[in-house]
Amino acid sequence: MVNADGSVSDLVVLKGLGLEADQEAVRIVSSMPNWVPGTVNGKPVSVKFVLPISFDAT
Numbered sequence: 001m002v003n004a005d006g007s008v009s010d011l012v013v014l015k016g017l018g019l020e021a022d023q024e025a026v027r028i029v030s031s032m033p034n035w036v037p038g039t040v041n042g043k044p045v046s047v048k049f050v051l052p053i054s055f056d057a058t
Helices: 019-030
Strands: 038-040 043-045
Touching: none
Parallel strands: none
Antiparallel strands: 038 043
16 A cells, blocks of 8 residues: 555565565565655545566576
8 A cells, every 4th residue: 555645554465475575575665765645636645556576586
């Protein structure tokens, strides 16, 4: 969830690879700077967002 103030909350892994990879994905997204929130009629609102994350196995 991207909140109206741009903060990210309620992180959920929808399709995990394993405990360590899932925890790392959550850690990375949690440590990102604030996002740009959605807007309705020019006012910031909270929006649900799915962020695909790929792990390279090399």
